[in-house]
Amino acid sequence: MAMPSCLWLTDHYPPQRGGMAQSCDRIVNGLRRAGYTIEIIHFVNQERKIRRKQQQNGGYTAIPFSNSEAHVLNIAWNYIKTLGSFDYMVCFGGYLSMIGAPVFSQWAGVKLVTLIRGNDLDISIFTPRKRGMLEDALRQSSYVFTVSSDKAEKIRKWIGHEEVHYIPNGIDTGEWQPTSGEFEFAREWKKERGEGQLTLGIFGQLKAKKGLDFFLEALKRTSLVEKAHLLLVGDVEEHLEEDLGQMNCSYTILPFHDRYELMKYYLCCDALVIPSFYDGMPNVLLEAGALGIPVVASAVDGMADVIEHEEDGLLFEPANEDSCRKALYSFFSMPAEERQALGQQLKVKIETHYTQTYETNAYKNHLT
Secondary structure, eight states, X not given: OOOOEEEEEESOOTTSOSHHHHHHHHHHHHHHHTTOEEEEEEXXXXXXSOEEEEETTEEEEEEEOOSOHXXXXXXXXXXXXXXXXXXXEEEEXXXXXXXXXXXXXXXXXXEEEEEEOTTHHHHHTTSHHHHHHHHHHHHHOSEEEESSHHHHHHHHHHHOOSOEEEOOOOXXXXXXXXXXXXXXXXXXXXXXXXXXXXXXXXXXEESGGGTHHHHHHHHHTSSOGGGEEEEEEEEEOTTHHHHHHXXXXXXXXXXXXXXXXXXXXXXXXXXXXXXXXXXXXXXXXXXXXXXXXXXXXXXXXXXXXXXXXXXXXXXXXXXXXXXXXXXXXXXXXXXHHHHHHHHHHHHHHHXXXXXXXXXXXXXXXXXX
């Protein structure tokens, strides 16, 4: 039986960085390996003209965007018409993709599939100029796939859509394996920090809207500040170093790194902290967990789906300083063996339930 073909619209795809681009690439590659033909339309700011390249089981086309949504989407439709027929149109989040996909799918006469990733739902539903765009895409979709069970439930209650399905992120644990050099790097890095401190890693967008300011304030109001070293890796807001200086905290700040460059820094951490107010299912959650690094996170979205409190991680109520401080005191008071056991339990869960194969098969069960 021939496998389906998809026209895949996205604002997020390599060579862009970030978790959304990484997830898009992983899902596309998984489906292509399963036999799907996928033609990617990627709206980008960097390009000056339409550029296509052939890929295995499909192709990739970059379509430039300057400042006119109407212009770029009309240009995109003229190009899409030259690509022939396909079975599904997939909207992988993003502003331009979500505007264009509902119209393009009707013009093409194919089923629309919308993937709600990251903060697409959380932000667009409460942004007046984006809410109608989001609702239009969701109502017209034959299938909606979300990255957390909470988002799936919110969409069902909001618009009454029956074909809303939670499909978690996956990770290829076979490829995600540290080298001896990366273990050695982590050992040497920890030696330089000195005795008596636990390293808390926060990776990704180091911004107030991701809960970082809240977390720093919660940590500052504990007796743990001198016992913690913060390893911050990612896109940093300007006020961060000033805030850290005021709390007299030991810290290291590093710029954004590509995914595989992060592995040695995960290994430096005694725990990964994800203090988001709302989120999808961050890739860093699965990446750290697959390495056996314990996770301390807010009990929202993907974190609440993956982590069982005190069994394979620690959760706290989002934006609740008392709850956050309680989780920190609990983690710091654990014997080293108990902290390591949390990480190992999470590692087993991810290797069992959050693999790339599981993720691909979940999509295949619906898109046939």
